[in-house]
Amino acid sequence: MSVRTQSSEEPAGAVHRAGFACFVGRPNAGKSTLTNALVGQKVAITANQPQTTRHTVRGIVHRPDAQLILVDTPGLHKPRTLLGERLNDVVRTTWAEVDVIGFCLPANEKLGPGDRFIAKELASIKKTPKIAIVTKTDLVDGKTLAEQLIAIDQLGKELGFEWAEIVPVSAVGDKQVGLLADLIVPLLPEGPALYPEGDLTDEPEQVMIAELIREAALEGVRDELPHSIAVVVEEMLPREDRPADKPLLDIHAFVYIERPSQKGIIIGPKGKRLKEVGIKSRKQIEALLGTPVFLDLHVKVAKDWQRDPRQLRKLGF
Ligand SMILES: Nc1nc2c(ncn2[C@@H]2O[C@H](COP(=O)(O)OP(=O)(O)OP(=O)(O)O)[C@@H](O)[C@H]2O)c(=O)[nH]1
Numbered sequence: 001m002s003v004r005t006q007s008s009e010e011p012a013g014a015v016h017r018a019g020f021a022c023f024v025g026r027p028n029a030g031k032s033t034l035t036n037a038l039v040g041q042k043v044a045i046t047a048n049q050p051q052t053t054r055h056t057v058r059g060i061v062h063r064p065d066a067q068l069i070l071v072d073t074p075g076l077h078k079p080r081t082l083l084g085e086r087l088n089d090v091v092r093t094t095w096a097e098v099d100v101i102g103f104c105l106p107a108n109e110k111l112g113p114g115d116r117f118i119a120k121e122l123a124s125i126k127k128t129p130k131i132a133i134v135t136k137t138d139l140v141d142g143k144t145l146a147e148q149l150i151a152i153d154q155l156g157k158e159l160g161f162e163w164a165e166i167v168p169v170s171a172v173g174d175k176q177v178g179l180l181a182d183l184i185v186p187l188l189p190e191g192p193a194l195y196p197e198g199d200l201t202d203e204p205e206q207v208m209i210a211e212l213i214r215e216a217a218l219e220g221v222r223d224e225l226p227h228s229i230a231v232v233v234e235e236m237l238p239r240e241d242r243p244a245d246k247p248l249l250d251i252h253a254f255v256y257i258e259r260p261s262q263k264g265i266i267i268g269p270k271g272k273r274l275k276e277v278g279i280k281s282r283k284q285i286e287a288l289l290g291t292p293v294f295l296d297l298h299v300k301v302a303k304d305w306q307r308d309p310r311q312l313r314k315l316g317f
Pocket residue numbers: 025026027028029030031032033034045046047048049050051052053074075135136137138139169170171172173
């Protein structure tokens with residue numbers, strides 16, 4: 001077993017590499033946080049709640065020697081609804097297309113059936129190198145970490161493959177995140193940069209904005225509305241008749257819920273809660289786009305949208 005704590009010096013050459021990596025792992029394993037730490041900007045949505053990442057969000061790491069494009073997939077899980085099945089399809093398609101797969105396993109949770117389920121699926125993808133990433137190392141002591149590293153090495157052996165690397169990281173503590181990038185880069189194919197410098201994500205702005213609104217709308221009501229909220233940005237238009245130095249962007253968005261009874265929870269007494277959601281997400285959208293925004297939010301009921309293919313398509317899944 002080789003566990004990396006330090007980068008081995010690559011001979012300095014003129015080789016430039018570019019390619020794709022994705023992080024897989026159970027819900028809450030720390031994939032989005034790690035993506036953000038590597039890219040250095042909030043592009044994926046994180047939360048204390050499983051399955052927040054519904055869209056494939058790419059973050060791009062630009063380096064002089066390489067361009068690493070990170071594809072952040074939803075967690076693979078036992079599908080119970082049509083949405084669940086679609087999410088799993090997205091995950092498998094992504095795996096088949098990337099150059100490196102990073103399997104995220106939290107240091108503070110023993111390997112469980114969920115991890116084995118994913119590892120088994122990974123084992124069937126023969127040609128893509130797989131790096132085991134032990135996340136959240138700041139939450140455990142050395143002994144627990146060592147046991148986890150051994151268990152992960154063992155898991156690979158049981159399933160008949162070797163991890164390309166096993167790397168402990170802490171995205172929150174900024175430990176070994178740079179090293180992880182150093183270890184992924186040599187596994188990418190040689191080639192020129194695929195995206196212009198400065199691009200951090202190619203996720204359409206509308207999707208990122210919808211995710212910001214969804215995150216704000218979920219805050220404080222996750223227990224009541226765990227996976228029932230979808231957000232769609234209907235329209236984004238610069239306000240007419242504004243002086244050039246005082247632009248305003250009008251954004252109209254719908255917050256979809258599954259049942260009329262959920263309306264009250266989202267809107268709150270006298271619309272107070274929805275207003276707060278609007279203010280909070282507007283500030284984040286303004287920070288993202290760098291322009292003042294007028295955000296118009298409407299709540300709509302889309303009955304059982306998670307189970308209805310037509311609704312799912314409309315909501316962008
Ligand atoms: N202490 C600590 N917490 C972390 C670390 N990385 C992630 N977390 C926390 O773990 C939780 C889940 O992290 P996410 O990045 O949203 O996990 P994910 O794997 O993307 O989750 P899904 O989108 O549900 O698949 C969040 O509360 C994070 O703040 C870390 O390095 N240290």
